[in-house]
Amino acid sequence: MDPGRTDKRVIFRRRVAVPKASGNGTNREFRDLFPCWAAWRPLTGRRLAEAGGVTDGIEGAIVVRDTPRTRDLTVADRVILDGRDMALESVPIGERSGWLTIKVSRRVAGST
Secondary structure (H helix, E strand, O other): HHHOOEEEEEEEEEEEEOEEEEEEOOOOEEEEEEEEEEEEHHHEOOOOEOOOOEEEOOOEEEEOOHHHHHHHHOOOOEEOOOOOEEHHHOOOOOOOOOOOEEEOOOOOOOOO
């Protein structure tokens, strides 16, 4: 992959436990992990009914450099791409090419 094609700034996010304001228990919410440059490859677009509403089911892949931080990503994480919150559908094991191709979609976050 040509590094010049990584023209999208993305932010990876992970769900963490945050203490409730009342001091009793915790909430789980997504917090920023790290930003990085990525290339966007759209695959399909469809409309889905999820969580009582209709959402665009945009699917595609982002290509990022294979680094220790990107190798730590899981399907429980999220990514912000062009202001859109997207789910990681697959995170492959790193290979010798130096790049990771991560499939993403606009599905609603799961409870993991």
